[in-house]
Amino acid sequence: MDEGCPLAPSPGQMKALPILLLLLLTDPWGPLGTCGGPRSPPGLLYPYGAEAGDEATPHEDDGMSPEIILWETFSFYGHPYRSVYVNNNGVLSFGIGVPEFTPQAFPLAGARPLVAPYWADVDTRLGGDVFYRQSRDPRLLARLGRDLAAVTVGQAPSPTWALVATWDRVSYFGAASDKVNTFQAVLATDGAASFVIFNYGDLQWTTGISNQGDPHSGLGGIAAQAGFDSGPGGRSFTLPGSRSPAVLSLGRRSNAGTPGRWIFRVDRAPTTPGPTEPHRGHGGTEERVYVCG
Template identity: 65%
Template sequence: MKVPPVLFLLLLGLTEQWGPLGTSGTPVGPLGVVLYPFGPGVGDEPTPHEDDGTSPEIFLWENFSFFGSGHHSCYVNNNGVVSFGTRVPEFTPQPFPLPGHRPFVAPYWADVDTRLGGDVWYRQSRDPELLERLAQDLAPTVPPGDPPPRPTWALVATWDRVAYFGAASDRVNTFQAVLASDGVTCFVLLNYGDLQWTTGIANMGDPHTGLGGIPAQAGFNSGDDVHYYNVPGSRTPTVQTLGHRSNLGVPGRWAFRVDHFEATEGPLEMPSRTSRTPSVPPESRRTTAERVYNCGL
């Protein structure tokens, strides 16, 4: 159960800014250029402005295969999750895999509160311009010689300048999840703009900085206890640098083919700045999802 933000702040009193990043700092390199168009101008629908809210059930125009399981509907949850089959109101992020059948994609699972600022948008699209851009951006995810991706449908969910639960500052986050499919081959893209906070106060975050406590989780969970991915840095302060890192070499973009997937896990710790790949067991086959680039850090 959450403690009301006003009561929490009265109990807390004045606190100093703390955490490894201290303040929001100055971004390294351009942020947000990886985001696809969003908002009412392109036909997006909003989720309700509420704590732990969610969209209505969204019935998908195309089958979306997520590690062998076909899905025909989803929910866009305010707390940074696109889920299949059930809503995700939980505000405390957990590492993957999760117990039970809970398939979802988490661009930034954390305690969002849009009552305090920001919007969550979503739409399905067959817009040719969007699909052509997706095809180009997804091309590096397939091995040489394989047919290039040609999606015929996409779902775009965007968290635009969203605040955190208990915020006593104007820090906000912007990020995006995109599902794309040609009816058979399916992809997930996670796109990051400016990330200024990691944690709400119900997860022991500092109300003035949005840092500390249990930071956000990013990745995906198939629900079969076998296929999952923790983006390196999840549930650590490093998750705030997702806009500077990538598994494609494009700052702020992470892309995965998800109708099938050989690797299951990425390391939770931050890769070394002197190394372009995180450590993985020697017997594991390296895939696109395991190549992590620090872009300008």
């Protein structure tokens, strides 16, 4: 494995802090003081926040959690991992943090293994929280088991562990609006099979200003990327609409029959349980995507 850090920003990629942002940060009556937007649809996201026992990443640009030592080994594309980082910019990464704020197309040559529910330039200084926790709560595991059973052919898995990461009403770098995104990523395993679940609540923006996004709309430029990359081996899968304006439609689409929910088995080759519309995934395997309206 390459021991470098190809996802670290080069000097030419470093952000400039515009005067507009400095003015907004000091204006308690401006749009940054009205962070909000609709809550996620009830019942889609798994419980999160302080009341669920979550920890939160620091309120900073391009920040991340400390290294999280996993209670159980998580197998990802045939590689066992025992630690993960929850990165503010919409990425879970194994073994090393990912501060990179520009979403890159998969596969990532020589890159670190990562799971990206919504890789974009999040700035929690301007609004929102990034929560995370490991859990063996029987109620959560039972609910995960039911959701996995709904898309599993044959014997349904019974998860014994999960990690839940939630980006709750997070803003974007350089925001001059109150647009926010809410989404969630779950890692779950029964000790053999490993699963990734993406839940998308309200998605209102795709791009921060350092990626040529508009400060008022949060749109344009290099839009968010969603999917996962194996790192070693070069296997990957990209969700439809990634790095385009259509990425906002992930909250209305699904491969699991529930709008806004996407479920993948990831311990070996990427698979996408669920019926109907065919979609060609990166890496040459045929994935099946269910479109809900």
